[in-house]
Amino acid sequence: MTEHNDIIQVDHLNLWYGDSIALRDVTMGMPDRQVTALIGPSGCGKSTLIRCLNRMNDLVDICRIQGAVNFHNKNIYANDVDPVEIRRKIGMVFQRPNPFPKTVYENVAYGPRVHGVEDRKQLDAIVEKSLRSAALWDEVKDRLHDSAMGLSGGQQQRLCIARTLAVEPEVILMDEPCSALDPIAAAKIESLIEELKTEYSVVIVTHNMQQASRVSDHTGFMYMGELVEFGTTRQIFEKPHETLTENYITGRFG
Amino acid sequence: MADKFHDEIITLRGDVVHMARFGRDMLNDSITALQLQDLEMARAVKTRKITLQEQHDALEDRIFTMIALYQPVARDLRTLVCSLMIVQATERIGRYGKDIANATRHLADTDTTGNFISIPHMSELVVEMIDDAIIAYEGEDLTKIEGMSKRDDVVDSLRTSIFRECLTYMMEDPRTITRCTHYVMISRFLERSGDHACKMAEKVNYMVTGERIEIK
Structure with missing residues (x-):
């Protein structure tokens, strides 16, 4: 595997919700234009960690953070960093598809508009490009002005990905993006992830270990708020170094 | 579900060991039949080929099914891969036993030449190698396979010396040619069986440590 520089580096990150600690001294790198998967049992901290990567945890009052998340070698928690700008560059797709109750077109055009794009032609181009990148264009090009709520679950999820792509992020975070989808829709998202990594870096949290092993280049196994092991996906699934990782991925606990 | 799978692996390993010993016995008994010039015993080895094949097919099928149904990873996957390899290797070994038993049919009514040369000794070494590979698999005991490469060297040189010795006999007296x-063929079968033992040892090492080694 060729060497990829880390686009995001998590550096000795600790996180507390009130008095309870949710992340313990996590240090890891997310390689540029690669897919990094985070796996682990429920409550291990993987969702908390992925939310730290674009400051989603800012919205949680009782959340306290120590350590750094460096994006292009700059700590995104530094005082002079605008979280809105961070969230544009580091987009997020959630477990349940959450399109806005608007048309397909407006869902995708919303972000660019917020960021100041007003020219109709330019918006049209962004919408088409984003929908194409999300492998949805052919399915919705004749119903751009219908409500997004009329799309299937899998289509809605790809619409959410298109919405994220519309603001030209560098990193896409996905928190269980397939767990509310049927296997066919999930397979489409998986092949989409494969295509996305030519242009974007992807970090995905998943309960589904087969999915992690299929889509990712690197895998981190988390347990009780700690990153137990991080390595190439092949190494983790063929020859994990840690007994804990071995026991988890072979289904001996979790 | 994971527990059911792990129970199935334990049962499978027991059955693989059983088949491996079945194959080893075919090889071992074929050499005994040769030494004793016992046609009846040789014939019995030959008929065991059917059971050997049945065990091979059934185990292979079971392993494929387990991979398809459970999509194992890490040690579980390595165990299944190693088991598959052992099933295949011991099937080959058993078949060499059958081939040797076949040859015995042509040899039983003629005089022995040079007291079978070094074939019984070579066979002993090879069967021990196979035994140790099976024990290593059974108990995940890598100490059993530590000296495998050196042991295989001895087997290889025995094959060369059997070949040379046979050549001198044949040149002295053409009636010994058949x-x-x-003998030359049998020594070749034994040498190949030794190679299979080495392959088994390599895979057992992979199963236990995840590291690939080469034994030659």
Whole structure:
């Protein structure tokens, strides 16, 4: 595997919700234009960690953070960093598809508009490009002005990905993006992830270990708020170094 | 579900060991039949080929099914891969036993030449190698396979010396040609069986440690 520089580096990150600690001294790198998967049992901290990567945890009052998340070698928690700008560059797709109750077109055009794009032609181009990148264009090009709520679950999820792509992020975070989808829709998202990594870096949290092993280049196994092991996906699934990782991925606990 | 799978692996390993010993016995008994010039015993080895094949097919099928149904990873996957390899290797070993038993049919009514040369000794070494590979698999005991490469070297040199010795016999007395040609073939079968033992040892090492090694 060729060497990829880390686009995001998590550096000795600790996180507390009130008095309870949710992340313990996590240090890891997310390689540029690669897919990094985070796996682990429920409550291990993987969702908390992925939310730290674009400051989603800012919205949680009782959340306290120590350590750094460096994006292009700059700590995104530094005082002079605008979280809105961070969230544009580091987009997020959630477990349940959450399109806005608007048309397909407006869902995708919303972000660019917020960021100041007003020219109709330019918006049209962004919408088409984003929908194409999300492998949805052919399915919705004749119903751009219908409500997004009329799309299937899998289509809605790809619409959410298109919405994220519309603001030209560098990193896409996905928190269980397939767990509310049927296997066919999930397979489409998986092949989409494969295509996305030519242009974007992807970090995905998943309960589904087969999915992690299929889509990712690197895998981190988390347990009780700690990153137990991080390595190439092949190494983790063929020859994990840690007994804990071995026991988890072979289904001996979790 | 994971527990059911792990129970199935334990049962599978027991059955793989059983088949491996079945194959080893075919090889071992074929050499005994040769030494004793016992046609009846040789014939019995030959008929065991059917059971061997049945065990091979059934185990292979079971392993494929387990991979398809459970999509194992890490040690579980390595165990299944190693088990598959052992099933295949011991099937080959058992078949060499059958081939040797076949040859015995042509040899039983003629005089022995040079007291079978070094074939019984070579066979002993090879069967021990196979035994140790099976024990290593059974108990995940890598100490059993530590000296495998050196042992295989001895087996290889025995094959060369059997070949040379047979050549001198054949040159001295052309009536020994049939018998000695069979000896050369048999030594080749034994040498290949030793190679299979090495392959098994390599895979057992992979199963236990995840590291690939080469034994030659």
